[in-house]
Amino acid sequence: MESEVKPSKVVDARNTFCPGPLMELIKAYKAAKTDDIISLYSTDSGTKRDAPAWIKKSGNELVGVYDREGYFEIVMKKTK
């Protein structure tokens, strides 16, 4: 399934391990503007749960979690 929105920023954290991908996502989030779409690429299984949980808990919008070839993509929208 393709995500329908085009990300403003792609964080490619493939082949890095927990907590690296989530830290990279939060850094990108802090640098982003409201309504920016941030896409995180990761191969770390913990991140597949941790990143969506962080996105929801921080009050932002989880656009989707997509399985790609050999990695997954988590897409968020900065709403606050």
Place this chain on the structure above:
Amino acid sequence: MPDKMSLVLFSGTDDKLMAASIIASGGVANDMDVDIFITFWGLTKIEKDGQKNPDVSFEGQPMKDQVFALMKKNNVPDWVTMLKNAKEVGNIKVYGCAMFADLLQLKKEDLDPIVDDIIGVNEFVSMSKDSMTMFI
């Protein structure tokens, strides 16, 4: 849940120190302020030249070579680098223990720049009274 986390780093083996860096990362991801107090063997590993001999705790010895080889192959950062990354994300303060620093005649400038200050146990306990606290 408290919005503050306090870690006491007593151990000086890289496996436990790495666990501390990972937990601190989880703390800032949850918007917690994290205070880290480094004493005894942990403090000897945060000396400017303290990173030379990576080691693991007793229970990890049989797998030590295998795990370090895997971490190297996968570019897993060392615990200080991981802690620096977490510091960029949130509010983490790193304190050296004054008692042990005095004993070894270590000044702040002898320690890695990640150390913000050298403080005594009274000050650390005082700042930790409402924190989720862990001894590692």
